[in-house]
Amino acid sequence: MSTPSTAKSPKETVQGGAATPEVQTFDPRHFHAQAHDALNNPQIRGNFRSAMDGLMRKRRDVFAEWDLETLRQLGANVRARALARLPDLLEQLERNCQANGIQVHWAENGDEACRIIRKLCESRGARRMIKGKSMVSEEMHLNAHLEAAGVEALESDLGEYLVQMAHETPSHIIMPAIHKNTGEIADLMHDKTGIARTLDADTLTAAARAQLRERFLTADVGLSGVNFAVAETGTLCLVENEGNGRLTTTVPPMHIAVTGIEKVVEHLQDVAPLYALLTRSATGQPVTTYFNMISGPRKSEEHDGPQEVHLVLVDNGRSRIYQDDELLDTLRCIRCGACMNHCPVYTRVGGHTYGTTYPGPIGKILMPHLLGLEATRDLPSASSLCGACGEVCPVKIPIPDLLVRLRKESVGEGRGNVPGAGIKRNAKEVAAWKSWQWLATHPAFWRLGTGAAGRFRRLSPGHLPPWTDYRVAPKPASKTLHAMMRERCRTESDS
Amino acid sequence: MTPVKLYPAKPEKVYLFGTCLIDLFYPEAGMDVVHLLEREGIEVIYPDDQTCCGQPAYTSGYHDEARAVAAAQLDLFPEPWPIIVPSGSCGGMMRTHYAQLFADSERQAQAEEVASRVFELTEFLVHVCHVRLVDRGEPQRLAMHTSCSARREMGLAETGPQLLQQLSNVTLVEQARAAECCGFGGTFAVRHPEVSAAMVADKGAAIEAAEAEHFVTSDCGCLMNIDGHLQHERRALRGEHIASYLWRRTA
Numbered sequence: 001m002s003t004p005s006t007a008k009s010p011k012e013t014v015q016g017g018a019a020t021p022e023v024q025t026f027d028p029r030h031f032h033a034q035a036h037d038a039l040n041n042p043q044i045r046g047n048f049r050s051a052m053d054g055l056m057r058k059r060r061d062v063f064a065e066w067d068l069e070t071l072r073q074l075g076a077n078v079r080a081r082a083l084a085r086l087p088d089l090l091e092q093l094e095r096n097c098q099a100n101g102i103q104v105h106w107a108e109n110g111d112e113a114c115r116i117i118r119k120l121c122e123s124r125g126a127r128r129m130i131k132g133k134s135m136v137s138e139e140m141h142l143n144a145h146l147e148a149a150g151v152e153a154l155e156s157d158l159g160e161y162l163v164q165m166a167h168e169t170p171s172h173i174i175m176p177a178i179h180k181n182t183g184e185i186a187d188l189m190h191d192k193t194g195i196a197r198t199l200d201a202d203t204l205t206a207a208a209r210a211q212l213r214e215r216f217l218t219a220d221v222g223l224s225g226v227n228f229a230v231a232e233t234g235t236l237c238l239v240e241n242e243g244n245g246r247l248t249t250t251v252p253p254m255h256i257a258v259t260g261i262e263k264v265v266e267h268l269q270d271v272a273p274l275y276a277l278l279t280r281s282a283t284g285q286p287v288t289t290y291f292n293m294i295s296g297p298r299k300s301e302e303h304d305g306p307q308e309v310h311l312v313l314v315d316n317g318r319s320r321i322y323q324d325d326e327l328l329d330t331l332r333c334i335r336c337g338a339c340m341n342h343c344p345v346y347t348r349v350g351g352h353t354y355g356t357t358y359p360g361p362i363g364k365i366l367m368p369h370l371l372g373l374e375a376t377r378d379l380p381s382a383s384s385l386c387g388a389c390g391e392v393c394p395v396k397i398p399i400p401d402l403l404v405r406l407r408k409e410s411v412g413e414g415r416g417n418v419p420g421a422g423i424k425r426n427a428k429e430v431a432a433w434k435s436w437q438w439l440a441t442h443p444a445f446w447r448l449g450t451g452a453a454g455r456f457r458r459l460s461p462g463h464l465p466p467w468t469d470y471r472v473a474p475k476p477a478s479k480t481l482h483a484m485m486r487e488r489c490r491t492e493s494d495s
Numbered sequence: 496m497t498p499v500k501l502y503p504a505k506p507e508k509v510y511l512f513g514t515c516l517i518d519l520f521y522p523e524a525g526m527d528v529v530h531l532l533e534r535e536g537i538e539v540i541y542p543d544d545q546t547c548c549g550q551p552a553y554t555s556g557y558h559d560e561a562r563a564v565a566a567a568q569l570d571l572f573p574e575p576w577p578i579i580v581p582s583g584s585c586g587g588m589m590r591t592h593y594a595q596l597f598a599d600s601e602r603q604a605q606a607e608e609v610a611s612r613v614f615e616l617t618e619f620l621v622h623v624c625h626v627r628l629v630d631r632g633e634p635q636r637l638a639m640h641t642s643c644s645a646r647r648e649m650g651l652a653e654t655g656p657q658l659l660q661q662l663s664n665v666t667l668v669e670q671a672r673a674a675e676c677c678g679f680g681g682t683f684a685v686r687h688p689e690v691s692a693a694m695v696a697d698k699g700a701a702i703e704a705a706e707a708e709h710f711v712t713s714d715c716g717c718l719m720n721i722d723g724h725l726q727h728e729r730r731a732l733r734g735e736h737i738a739s740y741l742w743r744r745t746a
Contacts, residue, residue, distance in 0.1 A: 384691070387647035413557060474723065480518050485529075
């Protein structure tokens with residue numbers, strides 16, 4: 001994207017005609033301040049902790065009977081094979097979609113994709129769009145763009161619907177409203193839709209359903225994402241639980257599917273392992289309630305389905321990632337969210353803290369390519385490299401290695417393939433590491449230095465912020481291991 | 496993540512790579528490693544010119560600097576003896592990342608050869624020494640925090656607990672979310688101090704909630720973090736390196 005800002009403009013949506021709300025905006029440049037706020041918000045801490053604990057448990061249980069390692073390797077191979085042939089597969093996808101009657105559009109960036117979608121809406125004089133869940137549409141801020149063009153876009157995924165109603169952004173790629181507990185949702189629904197306040201999830205869901213059902217029937221356009229685009233058949237696969245995806249893609253006269261170019265797979269049979277991995281990794285479900293395979297518009301003899309189906313293939317920085325054989329692994333992602341569910345940092349700071357469309361570990365390795373390393377300067381370092389994300393990734397993206405790679409790019413020791421490379425290089429830090437290097441490659445001086453630290457240990461600083469804000473300062477031992485081992489050798493040779 | 500490893504027979508000699516944290520802050524733990532290995536009839540060679548594995552610079556993105564320091568370590572282990580590292584973090588660096596660091600360089604073969612001889616201490620005691628421990632200590636409830644590098648990078652979630660379970664008077668308790676990071680992460684603790692602090696506070700509380708009287712770690716980074724936090728909060732619970740605990744109870 002040309003502009004690194006992710007701040008959302010305040011917007012009135014269709015919900016209940018409430019007064020202009022206060023919009024909480026998050027920006028990756030303010031990661032530290034946003035983390036501070038989240039860490040000190042017991043509601044946020046509690047909501048994420050309990051939600052992530054549940055998701056981790058469900059995933060573990062649902063995979064218990066599986067040879068997970070083999071399945072993950074298969075998933076990784078399927079995705080790697082697709083990426084290896086990406087240019088060919090995209091052309092094949094286009095041909096086969098066109099043969100099926102799906103019109104294919106290419107967008108170099110988010111703005112271009114927004115323009116294409118707006119023009120498609122204008123071509124039918126559309127005023128009302130119903131949306132299935134699409135993170136790519138979040139990435140390009142489609143709703144704001146359409147609103148400016150006079151098209152109301154209503155989110156129909158329950159989580160997205162709540163987030164839109166609250167004038168917020170998703171805090172998780174699978175569960176957009178995971179930062180809210182039932183009480184907060186009850187308040188929100190009461191305030192915005194006028195229903196009686198209730199903590200009963202079924203009543204809340206029924207109220208949302210009633211409102212959405214009417215909108216499915218009256219929408220001019222339905223917009224959805226794509227989970228897998230099958231090149232050999234020109235089929236668009238959509239994974240969902242609420243049936244909103246099916247209604248979005250079948251009821252309105254026009255269906256627009258929007259996806260990143262990396263979502264293509266080669267064969268129909270490639271979908272099986274990826275789907276098996278996706279639902280289990282994401283929500284611990286062996287299968288979702290709905291799995292849609294969209295293969296074109298309504299045929300002349302058919303009574304339902306959209307009259308037009310469009311596929312918008314969005315690059316938005318992905319082709320640049322594609323050119324680097326290490327960074328390429330980033331594009332294997334099938335957007336299950338398991339990395340964030342298992343991330344000790346995400347669990348504590350929540351999704352909004354990242355200030356990016358994709359939060360958590362996948363966000364940390366993807367967003368620097370989309371927004372540049374200047375805007376995302378604190379993201380690659382916001383990991384203890386504990387490896388939990390890489391351990392659960394269903395397509396074996398080496399997330400910790402990619403974080404290290406982005407750190408390398410940040411300090412100007414990489415290949416320069418990421419926008420903003422070298423942004424964090426500063427003379428002071430370089431000098432510190434060069435000094436460390438010199439000492440650690442001159443063992444005699446190393447021993448002299450560490451030995452002196454021990455001899456003068458009384459002088460060692462007890463106040464070393466930020467370490468000592470939360471911990472005591474480590475004190476050098478009076479004798480180093482080097483010194484002890486030397487003494488030992490002497491004693492042994494003397495005796 | 497870790498390929499199948501075929502372990503060698505118990506050798507006559509090993510190298511000890513002590514790690515910089517043990518060298519400077521916890522040398523007694525290093526000596527306890529020596530005692531444990533010598534009791535197994537193994538001679539321990541400690542190359543005097545060792546300094547640091549290079550990991551702090553590596554994880555910070557300063558790979559040129561890390562490579563220079565790692566190169567200096569590669570020359571210290573000329574004989575084909577196993578290299579024992581009492582840290583999953585430094586062990587993981589040497590076993591996994593040395594090969595990446597020296598890929599396509601003239602040191603690639605050497606780096607891969609050295610990496611293939613690197614063993615984390617508890618791994619070596621369990622899988623190579625097949626150590627049998629006789630507990631001489633008082634009954635105690637103990638928790639273990641296995642470092643993320645040992646657990647995930649080296650695939651050694653089990654070896655530490657396997658050793659501790661041999662101690663007949665020790666009740667090994669497992670804290671909630673045992674596999675979760677303690678928040679150290681090297682420079683992470685300094686670059687993101689508040690997030691790191693939230694993580695270590697939770698870790699300390701979980702170990703306390705398991706009613707452990709004492710805890711051990713296989714990494715001095717985690718130890719410095721968790722124990723340092725508990726001391727800062729004036730809590731009674733203390734920890735130590737697993738080598739010291741094993742030696743103290745079985746000597």
